Amino acid sequence: MKATTAIVSIAVLMCGCGREPGGTIPELGGRVLTVDEFLAQPALRGKVSALCRNDPGRMGLTPNCVNVRRADHIASMGTADKLHLDLSH
Incomplete structure (x- = not known):
């Protein structure tokens, strides 16, 4: 009985082996990128x-997902230097 319990316990523990931990992004190797880093690397973003x-x-509330959403938002807005307002009228 003890041997069966031990085998089942080991099998249950090994089920999680080999999978990425929840919320990690393999390409980043566990590193958290800033918004600026995501903006500088559009392909990775x-x-x-x-x-x-x-x-x-x-994944939604992990630091990288929060930062990449912000970078996507900033990138989609364009730059303010192209905006011209004519207030002379």
Whole structure:
């Protein structure tokens, strides 16, 4: 009986081996990127953004997903230096 319990316990513990821990992004190796870093790397930003959108329940509030959403928002707004308001009228 003890041997069966031990085998079942080991099998249950090993079920989680080999999987990424919840909320990690393999391409980043556990590192958290800032908004500026995501803005400087559009290809990586797109990949991370897609991963975050694909699994919002597990990934949505992780630091990288929060930062990449902010970077996406900033990138989609464009730059303010192209904005011209004519207030002379």
